[in-house]
Amino acid sequence: MKRTLMRPGGLPESASTPVVTPIMPSVVYASETPDRLDDQYEGRTEGYTYAREGHPNADVLARRIDAMEAAPQPGLVLGSGMAAVTAVLLGLCKAGDHVVGGDQLYGRSLRMMRDDLPRLGIDTTLADPTDVTAVAAALQPNTRLVLIEVVSNPTLRIADIDGIAELCREKGVLLVVDNTFTTPRAVQPFALGADVVLHSVTKLLAGHSDVTLGWVAARDASLSKAIYDFAVTTGLTPSPFDCWLAERGLMSFDLRFDRAEATAARLADHLAAQPMVKRVLYPTRPDHPDRARAQGVLQGRGCNMVSFELDGGRDAANAFTKGADQIAFAPTLGDVGTTLSHPASSSHRALTPEGREKLGMTEGFFRVSVGLEDPDALIAAFDAGLAAVAATK
Known part of the structure; x- marks a missing residue:
């Protein structure tokens, strides 16, 4: 029986090349001399x-x-x-x-x-x-x-x-x-x-x-x-x-970005019309504090992020996340699914309440990373959260 070493090296030769990039987990690479x-x-x-x-x-x-x-x-x-x-x-x-x-x-x-x-x-x-x-x-x-x-x-x-x-x-x-x-x-x-x-x-x-x-x-x-x-x-x-x-x-980045961006603009406008929402931040909205600069820097784009503030502080925030239970409450962004983040309890929790307040991040403030859901279904999920806030009043 022909015996070989444990690591003989070399890959099979091929006249063609893979269409998909191979995964190469090797930690080390052998050199000739x-x-x-x-x-x-x-x-x-x-x-x-x-x-x-x-x-x-x-x-x-x-x-x-x-x-x-x-x-x-x-x-x-x-x-x-x-x-x-x-x-x-x-x-x-x-x-x-x-x-x-x-x-x-x-x-x-x-x-x-x-x-x-x-x-x-x-x-x-x-x-x-x-x-x-x-x-x-x-x-x-x-x-x-x-x-x-x-x-x-x-x-x-x-x-x-x-x-x-x-x-x-x-x-x-x-x-x-x-x-x-x-x-x-x-x-x-x-x-x-x-x-x-x-x-x-x-x-x-x-x-x-x-x-x-x-x-x-x-x-x-x-x-x-x-x-x-x-x-x-x-x-x-x-x-x-x-x-x-x-x-x-x-491979799908452009398609994902454009779809999420279009839905984000629609969600921002919807939230701005709701009585439980104190303010909405989205770069293409006329009430954004930096709208003129956004038009120049972003060339009319709004991206997929929406931020909004609820009236009612932490109690309203808790009620909203429970009511909007179809939306993942998670400190991340950019997923194919919409995620909801509460900076005061996650990304910016290390700041003092006064420090967050100075930057506009109250206990009722949320950041939304809009995903690829059907826009009507997504808005309905947000409405469920707002209805839960209203029920606590």
């Missing part, structure tokens, strides 16, 4: 060595998102959206630097700004990204970068990205944009002056609540290398299977 391995590490040839440093499924996904964002340099897929935020902030900053962040960033980004960066010797300041004068006032001589979201989470305010980008250019400060909410379907931040763009791929891009991934790309190759080196050193590696699932999700 030490000289060939040197060639890979020193950039004379392309190849993989160890999955923490890169693997095929991550690169396939990165290339797809790179094209969507028109990224000037190849992007990097990481293990989560917060891994992307971390790789940028800690890969590009050092002790003694200063960072300015939008005052309505995602809750964990805010926590990093408030607790983690100062602990590492990096000073931080939060400023209103809708007001370029506030951002300018927050800058210091040692400011390294400004981190904003185009549309804030969860109050859907529109950053003055044109003004902030011009300010950053004048001051020699990097502009980092989290484009998770808006996605490249609505905004391409590199075209607006961003130096670094990042995503939580977990959300709208993958779109099915079954992967946890992030993506980041930079305008300058030296920035890309600094982010990559930190991510590889600290092991912010994405799963090949998650990358494969996210690539599959991207």
Whole structure:
């Protein structure tokens, strides 16, 4: 009987190629000789060595998102959206630097700004990204970068990205944009002056609540290398299977985004007409506080997120979620199904009640990530929740 080694290596040859990207879970890759391995590490040839440093499924996904964002340099897929935020902030900053962040960033980004960066010797300041004068006032001589979201989470305010980008250019400060909410379907931040763009791929891009991934790309190759080196050193590696699932999700991204956006606009208008609703925030509505800027930045798009505030505080919030029991009450966004989030008890719970109130996040405030349901059925589900609120009065 012919005996073979445990790992003989090599794949069967084929004159054809697979239509679907194969899943490549291998952690390690064999090289022919030490000289060939040197060639890979020193950039004379392309190849993989160890999955923490890169693997095929991550690169396939990165290339797809790179094209969507028109990224000037190849992007990097990481293990989560917060891994992307971390790789940028800690890969590009050092002790003694200063960072300015939008005052309505995602809750964990805010926590990093408030607790983690100062602990590492990096000073931080939060400023209103809708007001370029506030951002300018927050800058210091040692400011390294400004981190904003185009549309804030969860109050859907529109950053003055044109003004902030011009300010950053004048001051020699990097502009980092989290484009998770808006996605490249609505905004391409590199075209607006961003130096670094990042995503939580977990959300709208993958779109099915079954992967946890992030993506980041930079305008300058030296920035890309600094982010990559930190991510590889600290092991912010994405799963090949998650990358494969996210690539599959991207195939339907445009269709999903457009359908959810159309339903979101209709839901926003419906909620605004209900007596139990104090206010509704949606970028294309005439009563949105930043509507003029939204028209320019988003080019008339509204995206899939709607926020609204109930009259009645926490009691009304509890009644609503019980009554709207067909809608998943879950702190996420971008799924094929609509999800309902209550920032005061989830994403922004670390803020004080006074801090949330100042930003407009009361106990009756909800954020909705609109999915792909039939619009009439979705509105009926919201009406059931509102009816439950009314029954408590």
